[in-house]
Amino acid sequence: MCPRSSSTAAPPPAPALTKALLLVGLSGFFFAGQGACLKRVLAGEDGIGAFEVCTVRGLIQMLGSLLVMARVRPRGIFGTSRRMLGLLFARAIIGFGGIGFAFASMELLPLGDASALMFVSPIVSTLVAWRCLGETIGRVEVAAMAGAIVGVVLVARPPALGFDRSVHGESDPLGVVLALSSAACAGCAIVLIRALAKQLHWSIVLLWQAMGQLLLSRLVVMPLLGRRWIWPRSEDAALMTLGGALAFVAQMMMTKGLSIAKVGPVTSIRTTNVLAAFLLQALVTAEPVRPLSAVGAVAISSSVVLILLNARRRAPPPLATADAAAAAENAELTDVTLRDDSPGPPRDDSPGVVK
Numbered sequence: 001m002c003p004r005s006s007s008t009a010a011p012p013p014a015p016a017l018t019k020a021l022l023l024v025g026l027s028g029f030f031f032a033g034q035g036a037c038l039k040r041v042l043a044g045e046d047g048i049g050a051f052e053v054c055t056v057r058g059l060i061q062m063l064g065s066l067l068v069m070a071r072v073r074p075r076g077i078f079g080t081s082r083r084m085l086g087l088l089f090a091r092a093i094i095g096f097g098g099i100g101f102a103f104a105s106m107e108l109l110p111l112g113d114a115s116a117l118m119f120v121s122p123i124v125s126t127l128v129a130w131r132c133l134g135e136t137i138g139r140v141e142v143a144a145m146a147g148a149i150v151g152v153v154l155v156a157r158p159p160a161l162g163f164d165r166s167v168h169g170e171s172d173p174l175g176v177v178l179a180l181s182s183a184a185c186a187g188c189a190i191v192l193i194r195a196l197a198k199q200l201h202w203s204i205v206l207l208w209q210a211m212g213q214l215l216l217s218r219l220v221v222m223p224l225l226g227r228r229w230i231w232p233r234s235e236d237a238a239l240m241t242l243g244g245a246l247a248f249v250a251q252m253m254m255t256k257g258l259s260i261a262k263v264g265p266v267t268s269i270r271t272t273n274v275l276a277a278f279l280l281q282a283l284v285t286a287e288p289v290r291p292l293s294a295v296g297a298v299a300i301s302s303s304v305v306l307i308l309l310n311a312r313r314r315a316p317p318p319l320a321t322a323d324a325a326a327a328a329e330n331a332e333l334t335d336v337t338l339r340d341d342s343p344g345p346p347r348d349d350s351p352g353v354v355k
Helices: 016-044 052-071 082-106 110-133 137-154 171-197 202-224 234-258 263-270 272-282 291-314 316-340
Strands: none
Touching: 016 052, 016 082, 016 110, 016 234, 016 316, 052 082, 052 202, 052 234, 082 110, 082 171, 110 137, 110 171, 110 272, 110 291, 137 202, 137 272, 171 202, 171 234, 171 263, 202 263, 272 291
């Protein structure tokens, strides 16, 4: 099931686009904060795993979404059509894959490395948006993403590309696979968010994702893995609650940003998540940051700046957007007038009609 969108839609005005990119960029820092809380919980002695944290995250996000919905009372909790209901189900399942695989990869990889590997999601989402939403890919965007990919390679340091494990360190293969699986799910989820958030209130989109996390983690994945529920200590419970709250705010920002801007610029600006993850890795966790990781982070941040500047340059000024909207409205009114003045049966008060 592929969401569709008109390729002829006008781009958002510059202030709206800047707001969208700012929201998504800030969401990266909140996502990184959630990851730091996760790493602290996983390092504890209680044996709490990634899917226990995913369950709590889903519960907190569901409660937050319900509180917002109780206040704004949005319509369409089950979508406005069968097709949209199917997209909401897909959002719940694919969204769980993006979060669940990400959390599982952080059990095996450093926080910054896992976040960097997940950055391939912009490639997935941009290609899916090109195929399903009809969005174009500019040369500047391609060049910026290529630079970001170089940064990701420097962070991941795969031995297959000639990196020496004894010098540059080594990554757990299963952790790499889980991180890339999370990126694939996240790339598809971003396109779904873009399609749904333009028609539904953001709280509905977040609610469905939260239900996917809560139900699939607790009722499906944990039993399959043979894991029983472990009640956390007060410190771990506080960290899990804080991580869930940070994730809720981050998802809200990203969903609102995707309702305004194209998938390409938005997913590229999400690389702030990688930069914040490395910063928190150095400050919060005991995992060392290697020099090549720092160089890769610089390459990624440069690509983010390039994407932001290019998106700002291509956006129409507010006046031009208003003029275009007014011209479209005048054209519609003219078309209606012409249809009303089309030839028809003579009226009683028309000239030449004998009464």
